[in-house]
Amino acid sequence: MFDKEFNPAFGLVVVLFALAEWAWRRHSGRGYDLGSLGGNLGVMAGYTASSLLAGGVVTASLFAVHSIAPVQWALDDWRTWVVGFFVLEFFYYWQHRFSHTVRWCWTSHAVHHSPNEFTLPAAFRLGWTSTISGAWVVLLPMALMGFHPLVIGALLTFNLQYQYFLHTEAVGKLGPLEWIFNTPSHHRVHHGSNAEYLDTNFGGVLILFDRLFGTFVEERKDVPVKYGLTTPVASHNPFVIAFHEWGNLWRDLRSRRTLRGRWLALFGRPGQDAESPCA
Numbered sequence: 001m002f003d004k005e006f007n008p009a010f011g012l013v014v015v016l017f018a019l020a021e022w023a024w025r026r027h028s029g030r031g032y033d034l035g036s037l038g039g040n041l042g043v044m045a046g047y048t049a050s051s052l053l054a055g056g057v058v059t060a061s062l063f064a065v066h067s068i069a070p071v072q073w074a075l076d077d078w079r080t081w082v083v084g085f086f087v088l089e090f091f092y093y094w095q096h097r098f099s100h101t102v103r104w105c106w107t108s109h110a111v112h113h114s115p116n117e118f119t120l121p122a123a124f125r126l127g128w129t130s131t132i133s134g135a136w137v138v139l140l141p142m143a144l145m146g147f148h149p150l151v152i153g154a155l156l157t158f159n160l161q162y163q164y165f166l167h168t169e170a171v172g173k174l175g176p177l178e179w180i181f182n183t184p185s186h187h188r189v190h191h192g193s194n195a196e197y198l199d200t201n202f203g204g205v206l207i208l209f210d211r212l213f214g215t216f217v218e219e220r221k222d223v224p225v226k227y228g229l230t231t232p233v234a235s236h237n238p239f240v241i242a243f244h245e246w247g248n249l250w251r252d253l254r255s256r257r258t259l260r261g262r263w264l265a266l267f268g269r270p271g272q273d274a275e276s277p278c279a
Contacts, residue, residue, distance in 0.1 A: 010161060014120070014164065017120055017165065018119075018120045018121055021119060021120050021168055021170055022119075024170050025119070025169075025170075030169070032117075032119070033116075033117045035236040036115055036116065036117045036119075036122075036236060037119070037121055038236055039115075039125070039235075039236035039237070039238060039241055040115065040119075040121040040122055040124055040125045041121065041124075042236075042237075042238030042241075043111060043124070043125045043126065043128075043238045043241050043242060044121075044124040044125065044126070045238070046128050046238050046239075046242055047124070047126045047127070047128055049128075050128040050129070050130075050131075054131040054132075055131065057131050058131060058136050059149060059153075061137075061140060062139070062140065062143045062149035062152060062153075063143075063149050065140050065143040065144050066143040066144070066146070066147070066148060066149055068144070069143065069144050069145065069146040070146070071145070071146040072146045072148075073145075073146045073147050073148065073151070075148055075150065075151065080147070080151060081151065081155070084142075084147050084151050084152070084155055085155055085205075087142055087145065087147065088139075088142060088147075088152065088155040088156060088159065088204075089159070089203070089204055089205060089206050089208075089209065090209060091138055091139050091141065091142050092139075092156070092159060092203075092204045093202050093203055093204070093209040093210070093213075094138050095135045095136065095138040095139060096135075096202040096203075096204070097199075097202045097215065098135055098138060099133075099135045100199045100202070100270070101199065101269050101270075102135075102267055102268075102269075103249065103264075103265065103266060103267060103268055103269065103270050104133055104134070104249075104266050104267055105133045105134065105135040106133075106245065106270045107127075107129065107133055107245045107246050107249050108127030108128075108129045108130045108132070108133035108135075108245075109127060109130075109133070109135070110127070110229060110244075110245040110270075111125055111126060111127040111128070111241055111242055111245070112125055112126055112127065113191060113193075113228070113229055114228060114229055114233045114241050114244075115191075115227060115228060116227055116228035116232055116233075117227060118167060118168070118169055118188060118191055118225070118227045119167065119168065119169075120164060120165070120167050120168050121167075122167050123163060123164040123166075123167040124164075125241070127242065128242045128243075129242075129246070139152060139156075158205075159204040159205055160204070162182075162204070162205050163182070163187070163204060163205075165184070166182060166183065166184050166186075166187035167184075167187065167191075168184050169184075169188065170184075171183070171184040171185075172184075172185065173185045173219070178207070178218075179207075179211075180206060180207065180208060181205065181206060181207060182201070182203045182204060182205060182206060182207045183207075185218075185219045186201045186203070186207055186210075186216075186218075186219070187201065188219055188225045189201050189217050189218070189219045189225065190202070191225065191227050192225040192226060192227065193226050193227065193228055193229055193230045193232075194223060194225065194226050196217065196220070196223050197217060197223070197225065198230075199215070200215050200216065200217040201215065201216060201217060202215055230271070249265065249266070252265045253265050253266070
């Protein structure tokens with residue numbers, strides 16, 4: 001989730017870069033789907049409202065866990081922020097990976113992968129039910145390690161604001177930086193629904209943990225990225241976008257005949273055949 005307090009400077013940068021990308025797409029002949037843009041903005045408005053209503057649960061949980069941490073990292077020590085950056089990146093990687101590989105978490109995260117056109121404003125297409133789906137729980141161990149919730153919040157905000165600039169086709173590969181950092185090229189792969197690209201490149205600012213844990217895939221010229229979900233969402237209605245995967249989950253649950261099947265429908269890998277004996 002992005003910083004819930006409006007940052008005028010970042011907001012201005014967001015608008016300027018989005019306008020520059022719009023001009024580039026028009027000039028390059030790629031076009032620009034205004035319906036998709038409207039869906040992005042509608043989902044962003046709903047996400048902001050839902051965060052105001054439910055975001056306190058996450059904050060309160062982080063403070064509660066931090067209060068019982070056996071050690072405390074000082075807020076005014078630069079080492080807290082340097083070490084915290086890498087620790088947050090590690091936990092973000094796993095939070096993001098679970099959001100793709102656990103169906104209950106995917107119900108919210110699928111919203112972010114629903115745009116069929118890859119543009120900067122698509123970065124703000126975020127699930128309204130992320131507090132309920134619970135992938136944020138993966139961050140709680142960081143608070144237990146003694147990192148103050150303010151540190152976690154600030155580092156997560158930086159991480160996600162950085163990722164805004166990854167949602168574009170306007171930037172090609174960036175040479176040696178591709179080895180260390182998450183780049184637009186790596187993130188295009190992450191948003192691909194091609195079989196070769198599914199469930200890859202989960203990093204935030206860095207791509208190091210993907211390389212370490214075997215989830216890194218490089219963008220290939222011979223395999224153009226197909227954006228969106230494997231079953232595309234055609235609607236630009238923000239309510240359809242926000243809740244379509246919950247509807248799919250409910251239909252799957254109703255069709256399952258066994259307790260095991262229902263469990264796997266809820267917490268198995270998305271797309272897994274929960275009734276198969278090999279599932």
